[in-house]
């Protein structure tokens with residue numbers, strides 16, 4: 670089955686300067702979409718844009734902090750001026766902080782809320798207002814498996830992702846009658862800079878640790894015996910943005926090699 674719905678469509682991807690967002694932007698461009706790339710990191714944006722253009726695709730980069738509403742609105746308006754009406758949105762921008770519930774700082778908490786929760790509110794509302802007017806649109810928000818299975822050390826991160834997920838689903842419920850589909854993807858551990866930054870020079874041991882699990886830390890193993898790749902998440906996002914998922918709305922897909930183990 671070939672996924673359709675991308676030829677000449679305009680897609681906006683946040684977090685496009687690295688990891689899953691970059692993989693999603695490259696895949697959308699390869700499928701024929703014109704892609705607006707949003708990220709805080711100028712070098713990451715340049716790399717993704719270069720990859721898209723080298724493959725013959727079309728994209729534009731916008732350097733934006735998703736926690737800053739005014740610059741989000743400005744970038745969304747510029748993207749529509751430069752590329753056309755946005756029909757597809759993949760929101761992957763996010764940050765990770767880990768600390769025990771007792772030791773986490775107010776800065777950890779506020780940073781996660783600002784980027785992971787307010788960032789989703791800013792971007793999805795800004796784009797969805799335009800989609801609602803046009804009575805058409807598809808949105809995917811990247812949350813985290815941590816909202817499905819409670820993890821130690823992820824009180825700030827998980828709470829921000831849970832807030833984002835609730836807002837996105839509420840938005841999706843209100844906009845579904847207007848023809849705007851909203852879905853959520855929950856990655857498990859995936860080999861991208863956000864994860865590997867905490868691995869240091871222990872990458873092999875850390876990868877094995879995730880695969881084997883750790884009962885002392887309430888971590889179950891990964892049944893597929895591998896960590897995810899950014900493309901695993903990008904492929905799921907593309908399906909949820911495609912014509913072929915046309916009757917799927919307000920749902921979650923967990924991309925974690927089976928480790929969430931939820932009935």
Ligand SMILES: NC(=O)c1ccc[n+]([C@@H]2O[C@H](COP(=O)([O-])OP(=O)(O)OC[C@H]3O[C@@H](n4cnc5c(N)ncnc54)[C@H](O)[C@@H]3O)[C@@H](O)[C@H]2O)c1
Pocket residue numbers: 683684685686687688689690707708709710713733734735736761762763764765784788811812813814855856857858859860861862863864899
């Ligand atoms: N990698 C994992 O194991 C994992 C697991 C579960 C969920 N996630 C989520 O997946 C999403 C994508 O992360 P990734 O794994 O590709 O990591 P990543 O670090 O490679 O990519 C995240 C991108 O978001 C950008 N970003 C961060 N703060 C921003 C801001 N304020 N404004 C704009 N852009 C900003 C970063 O510059 C980066 O390019 C994140 O929301 C993350 O929380 C990742």
